[in-house]
Amino acid sequence: MRNSHTRVHRRAHQTYKHQFDVCYLLTKNCCILIVESMNNIEHREFNNGEGRQFNKEAEEEEEEDEDEGNGRGLDAWERAYADERSWESLQEDESGLLRPIDNKTLYHAQYRRRLRSLSSTASAPRIQKGLIRYLYIVIDLSKAAAEMDFRPSRMAVIAKQTEAFIREFFDQNPLSQIGLVIIRDGIAQCLTDLGGSPESHIKALMGKLECSGDSSLQNALDLVHDYLNQNPSYGHREVLILYSALSTCDPGDIMETIQKCKKSKIRCSVIGVSAEMFICKHLCQETGGSYSVALDEPHLKELVMEHAPPPPAIAEFAIANLIKMGFPQRAAEGVISICSCHKEAKVGGGYTCPRCKARVCELPTECRICGLTLVSSPHLARSYHHLFPITPFDDVSPSILNNPHQRLPKNCFGCQESLLNPGNKPSIRVACPKCKQHFCLDCDIYIHESLHNCPGCESLRHSKSDSDT
Amino acid sequence: MLLFLVIFDSVIADDVSLLMVLVDTNPFFWSTTNNALSFSKFLSHVLAFLNSTLLLNQLNQVVVIATGFNSCDYVYDSSSNSVAPNQRTERLLQKLEEFVIKDEQLSKEESADGIGSSLLSGSLSMALCYIQRVFRSGPLHPQPRILCLHGSPDGPQQYVAIMNAIFSAQRSMVPIDSCVIGAQHSAFLQQASYITGGVYLKPQQLDGLFQYLATVFATDLHSRNFLQLPKPVGVDFRASCFCHKNTIDMGYICSVCLSIFCKHHKKCSTCGSVFGQAQTNAPSTSKQKRKSPDT
Ligand SMILES: [Zn+2]
Ligand SMILES: [Zn+2]
Ligand SMILES: [Zn+2]
Ligand SMILES: [Zn+2]
Ligand SMILES: [Zn+2]
Ligand SMILES: [Zn+2]
Numbered sequence: 001m002r003n004s005h006t007r008v009h010r011r012a013h014q015t016y017k018h019q020f021d022v023c024y025l026l027t028k029n030c031c032i033l034i035v036e037s038m039n040n041i042e043h044r045e046f047n048n049g050e051g052r053q054f055n056k057e058a059e060e061e062e063e064e065d066e067d068e069g070n071g072r073g074l075d076a077w078e079r080a081y082a083d084e085r086s087w088e089s090l091q092e093d094e095s096g097l098l099r100p101i102d103n104k105t106l107y108h109a110q111y112r113r114r115l116r117s118l119s120s121t122a123s124a125p126r127i128q129k130g131l132i133r134y135l136y137i138v139i140d141l142s143k144a145a146a147e148m149d150f151r152p153s154r155m156a157v158i159a160k161q162t163e164a165f166i167r168e169f170f171d172q173n174p175l176s177q178i179g180l181v182i183i184r185d186g187i188a189q190c191l192t193d194l195g196g197s198p199e200s201h202i203k204a205l206m207g208k209l210e211c212s213g214d215s216s217l218q219n220a221l222d223l224v225h226d227y228l229n230q231n232p233s234y235g236h237r238e239v240l241i242l243y244s245a246l247s248t249c250d251p252g253d254i255m256e257t258i259q260k261c262k263k264s265k266i267r268c269s270v271i272g273v274s275a276e277m278f279i280c281k282h283l284c285q286e287t288g289g290s291y292s293v294a295l296d297e298p299h300l301k302e303l304v305m306e307h308a309p310p311p312p313a314i315a316e317f318a319i320a321n322l323i324k325m326g327f328p329q330r331a332a333e334g335v336i337s338i339c340s341c342h343k344e345a346k347v348g349g350g351y352t353c354p355r356c357k358a359r360v361c362e363l364p365t366e367c368r369i370c371g372l373t374l375v376s377s378p379h380l381a382r383s384y385h386h387l388f389p390i391t392p393f394d395d396v397s398p399s400i401l402n403n404p405h406q407r408l409p410k411n412c413f414g415c416q417e418s419l420l421n422p423g424n425k426p427s428i429r430v431a432c433p434k435c436k437q438h439f440c441l442d443c444d445i446y447i448h449e450s451l452h453n454c455p456g457c458e459s460l461r462h463s464k465s466d467s468d469t
Numbered sequence: 470m471l472l473f474l475v476i477f478d479s480v481i482a483d484d485v486s487l488l489m490v491l492v493d494t495n496p497f498f499w500s501t502t503n504n505a506l507s508f509s510k511f512l513s514h515v516l517a518f519l520n521s522t523l524l525l526n527q528l529n530q531v532v533v534i535a536t537g538f539n540s541c542d543y544v545y546d547s548s549s550n551s552v553a554p555n556q557r558t559e560r561l562l563q564k565l566e567e568f569v570i571k572d573e574q575l576s577k578e579e580s581a582d583g584i585g586s587s588l589l590s591g592s593l594s595m596a597l598c599y600i601q602r603v604f605r606s607g608p609l610h611p612q613p614r615i616l617c618l619h620g621s622p623d624g625p626q627q628y629v630a631i632m633n634a635i636f637s638a639q640r641s642m643v644p645i646d647s648c649v650i651g652a653q654h655s656a657f658l659q660q661a662s663y664i665t666g667g668v669y670l671k672p673q674q675l676d677g678l679f680q681y682l683a684t685v686f687a688t689d690l691h692s693r694n695f696l697q698l699p700k701p702v703g704v705d706f707r708a709s710c711f712c713h714k715n716t717i718d719m720g721y722i723c724s725v726c727l728s729i730f731c732k733h734h735k736k737c738s739t740c741g742s743v744f745g746q747a748q749t750n751a752p753s754t755s756k757q758k759r760k761s762p763d764t
Contacts, residue, residue, distance in 0.1 A: 026570055132724050171640070175727070190475025232587045234724035320742035322721040322733055327707045329718075354718035363706075372719070375617055376706035378664060380727050382634035387726050387740070414598030447594075450640060452633040455598055459541035461575070 010039055016145035108441045110450075112392075114400035129234035129310040129386045132323075133176035134194055135169070136224045137162060137240050139205070139365055141184045142215035143246040144274065150297055154273050155211050161304045162242065163202050168308045170198045172386075174379040175364060176235075176310075179227065180205055181220055185213030186249050188220040194227070196312050196364055215245035217279065218254040221268070229264050234321035240281075240307050241270045250280060262286050267311070271303050301461075308388055326354045326372045328363070340368040351376075352416045393430035394446050401426045414447065432456050477557055483671055485528040485611040485763075486687040487603055489521065489596040495538045495587035495621040506675040509561075512565075514536070514678040515618065516558055522687055523547060528754065532599060534592045535565060536619070537572035541591040542600075543570055570581025579628070593634040600643055612690050614644050617658055620651035620668065625714075628657070635654065635661045644668075646686055650675060663704045670699050711739065 007112040128131045139162065166178060178192035192204045220241065227239040239261075248254065261268055261283075262333055269289035270280040276293050284291035296299035328351035338345050340358040356370040363374040400406055406428050412419055417440045419428045430444045431437065437446065437456030447454060492515065499508040519531050534546040544564040547557070593615070600613040615638065638645055644667035647658035654671060661667035672681040685698060709716050711730040721730045726740035736743050 005718055321724045322744050323720050323724055326719045336666045377708035383727050385633050415602035443598050451637045453594045453596035455629045457590050458594050458630050461539045
């Protein structure tokens with residue numbers, strides 16, 4: 001026990017130092033704290049059974065000495081870690097490395113469930129998605145957001161997840177726009193107008209992180225409704241509310257506001273961080289949104305990120321339309337001209353509006369002079385994977401895996417990782433229904449969540465022409 | 470002392486490279502007579518380059534993927550233990566030969582007229598899967614980059630798949646370098662290198678290919694900051710319409726599926742949506758309406 005403990009200890013120190021380059025927290029009872037931080041931040045490094053390691057083990061010994069000497073009793077914040085017993089979610093493998101218990105298969109199972117629910121909703125022969133979205137994110141910054149059941153506070157955690165969400169959102173919906181609204185002291189306040197630049201939203205949000213007063217759902221909905229109602233009808237109007245409070249302090253009848261939103265085809269979704277509230281649930285049911293309550297930070301992240309992929313297009317919510325757009329060419333290098341967005345003279349770079357020849361700095365944008373929407377073809381291509389999704393891979397059944405007469409591929413087709421267990425038995429794997437190649441579970445997730453290509457299908461000429469026709 | 474070790478470790482991490490080389494083996498491209506460079510000459514340049522990359526740092530890793538006409542496959546991995554360093558070249562050539570023969574057998578009778586495109590989307594996807602595996606292996610992995618040695622013309626039917634791979638590489642911050650040895654520029658690889666921050670190069674003198682490779686593509690990503698590398702020349706970001714494949718400056722886009730058309734249609738041929746009125750200026754007018762009371 002003593003032996004394994006020091007092993008844990010050392011390993012933890014080493015990892016911790018690599019992650020942060022700080023060592024001032026290395027007290028005698030830091031073990032718990034650091035195990036917690038590893039558990040939160042980095043799972044990757046514990047799976048490196050056969051991966052190559054470049055780090056030297058030599059330096060571990062030295063820290064060991066520094067640890068002794070300044071041990072003290074548990075502070076309140078340390079006790080919190082002790083109470084959660086987070087080290088119990090770690091186990092040691094054969095070589096003494098730490099790794100989270102069964103994390104991989106658990107995560108994979110979760111992912112499969114998500115994928116299946118997605119593909120069942122999109123079973124229509126032609127997939128239609130709401131690719132042009134106008135989304136307001138409403139953040140509740142009433143005093144309930146200061147509570148510390150999320151660490152360090154609800155507000156900080158929500159801000160962090162919102163930042164990640166905004167980046168992910170623009171990655172997946174390059175032609176959509178986001179606006180930010182906050183609720184504080186019973187008043188809703190618009191932080192940023194609808195816009196397509198992630199940085200400006202994030203900057204505005206981070207500058208306004210303080211909370212006070214009550215929360216008011218109705219004020220927020222009224223404000224957002226007024227803004228969204230003016231947007232063109234081909235776009236999907238959405239509101240995502242991150243709600244901390246357990247009450248709402250409204251000036252009038254909120255039911256009327258909900259009906260107003262419903263009439264304007266605004267899809268309202270709420271993610272709560274405390275407990276379920278009837279009025280939120282009612283709002284989401286009426287307007288076709290989703291309601292969920294986050295249990296902890298990873299769950300909150302998952303819930304927020306569910307709103308990043310475009311929702312299925314609903315004909316009654318958004319009217320299909322042809323939108324006129326321009327594809328500007330990159331202006332020649334070395335030419336000086338004044339950009340219409342910042343009103344500054346710039347050398348080279350930039351794009352020229354094909355209709356009015358005004359210069360803009362970044363795409364996608366709307367021409368300030370003639371109002372033409374300007375995009376580049378890669379922006380459109382970013383969305384095409386929603387329209388041509390790859391089929392989910394099938395689990396290879398245990399009966400096939402255990403059949404000694406079946407000749408199965410030894411390596412993952414994508415990453416060449418061995419698909420054999422230590423005992424030379426075939427391990428769990430998935431297979432593409434089209435090209436029949438086998439993949440490891442990690443590749444399965446990467447292929448469906450980020451790459452959106454099946455390497456097997458892409459490297460076969462005939463299967464491809466078959467699927468095209 | 471402790472601090473020193475930390476710095477030392479990070480130095481090791483940032484100049485160790487993982488080089489994924491995608492070699493175009495399309496027989497239709499290599500058999501064209503106007504080729505300045507024969508396949509065997511090309512291979513001798515590339516092998517010298519790979520060997521020198523491995524010698525630059527003993528922790529460097531090289532993986533070669535063959536981009537064929539009918540298939541793609543891994544042909545060499547310097548991290549696999551089965552290959553002794555002195556047999557590197559023989560092993561690679563042997564695997565490559567096996568691959569080319571197998572690739573040819575897969576070929577169907579009615580092959581395309583002219584030089585067909587090779588399956589770049591497949592080899593790019595495989596390289597990215599391999600890189601993800603390296604990312605999973607721990608915090609101190611080598612810095613990955615992809616080098617496409619490509620000659621075949623672009624295959625329009627691979628457009629969506631290649632763009633997907635480019636965006637995934639961009640998200641993982643993996644640069645895609647391209648060295649185009651064919652007669653024409655490759656619009657796909659121009660975009661790939663531009664979007665992922667890699668280097669795009671079309672060598673003028675193909676008989677000096679090794680020099681180009683060694684000076685431009687051999688250095689690790691950290692040292693690149695100090696080099697004067699070829700600047701990206703104009704990248705054409707204009708779109709082509711789905712109906713005639715014409716390159717257009719201005720066009721109509723289906724709000725449901727983002728298909729591009731050069732003129733107004735009643736119905737989208739991609740997703741089947743029926744369109745209402747053409748809304749050319751609606752967004753801008755509504756914007757102005759909204760802005761005026763605010764300001
Ligand atoms: Zn500007
Ligand atoms: Zn214009
Ligand atoms: Zn794999
Ligand atoms: Zn497949
Ligand atoms: Zn056309
Ligand atoms: Zn369409």
